[in-house]
Amino acid sequence: MEADTIHQLTAAYALDALDAEEAREYEAHLSHCERCREDLVELSETATALAYATEAPVPPADLRARILQRAQSERANIVPLRPRWAIPVAAVAAVAACAAIGLAIWSTSLSGKLDRREAALSAQERVAEIIAQPGARNISFSRGTLVVAPTGEAALVLRNLAKLDRRYTYEAWVARGGVPQAAGLFQGGDAVSVPLEQPVRAGAVVMVTREKAGGTGAPTQHPFVTVKSSTQTQ
């Protein structure tokens, strides 16, 4: 009976007609009730139809530009997780703590498939953040682009990279003074975004090799991508 009562809240929830506490209670129920999740898909769609039943005047012309501007400034303020050399120590500690908690929840609650999708999306997001930085430089080569931000944060964007069988991985390297440092493992695909885990300073060389799954500490193969970052400092 208790359960029946809460099932009936689906319509009110879809209409945004619950108060804050009721909504939280319903959301908690939703996380373990498949029937309500299915009902909610249908009823939310119907509730949203009500948005179309009302007159739709044209919004003020500048609203669109304001939304885009806000979106851009929010994106620029996001602190990238990976390049820790660029972040003050306190911020690193805070980010690391959040990441640890997040990762714990992540790894216990989601399937491996979802993990990979999330990982791919977050790599793309980090690359987008690097590209969006003012003063970021693009260095194009035959298979893609190396993007280097003034902070040294960098990313590779590669096209049409063959998928490898599971015994192998691609590995990125950043060489400074002739010593290659491991800068991340990644898989092939039509368009691959690789945030590099090492900073790319003026004169550094970025390489990609094929290695055994799990990666190695030093390249064992001849690199099939070699890009020199510009020696000019900006």
Add this chain to the structure above:
Amino acid sequence: MPHSFAHLSDEAVVALVARSDQSALAELYDRFGRVAYGVALRVLRDEKLAEDAVQEGFLTAWRNADRFMPERAKASTWLLTFVHRRAVDLVRRENRRRVDLLPDRAEQPASGSAEEDAWLRFERERVQTALKQLPDQQREALELAYYGGFSQSELAERLGQPVGTIKSRMFTGLARLRELLADPGPGETAWKPTPSTS
């Protein structure tokens, strides 16, 4: 890199928004900004507040696009829910609600493209026709909740009914509306007013 979005589904555009593609966000606005503003204005009855609700709704979409699951919702539902929820939050905070639901704003010269005007008019008539086929009490519960921003408890108090009654009117009304929208039946074109007494 300029994109052409014309051939993309709404869901594909959201996938691009998830990759921080600003032109995809602009495309999403061009597809849904007007409906979003219309519903926000209906709930809030104030142009400035309606703009706030639309802006916050789109920015919520921008921040959460990577969590959008196409198997769980259509992109339009997902986006308009953010806008509507924000409008309801604002109207409750501003305490601007009234029971006197203006049935709709007077016809305004809508100065969008002719194509968009025509499509929105078609959608509006379709949903209004379905709404008119609901029993009065169910329609009243849906409209006061969705356009008025009233919670079920507030509605129960205002209408002098037990919460359970309101809850069940909403549930039955919304489920019936869903059927009517899916299959308007043979009386689709005729506006049949629901008999008030049987």
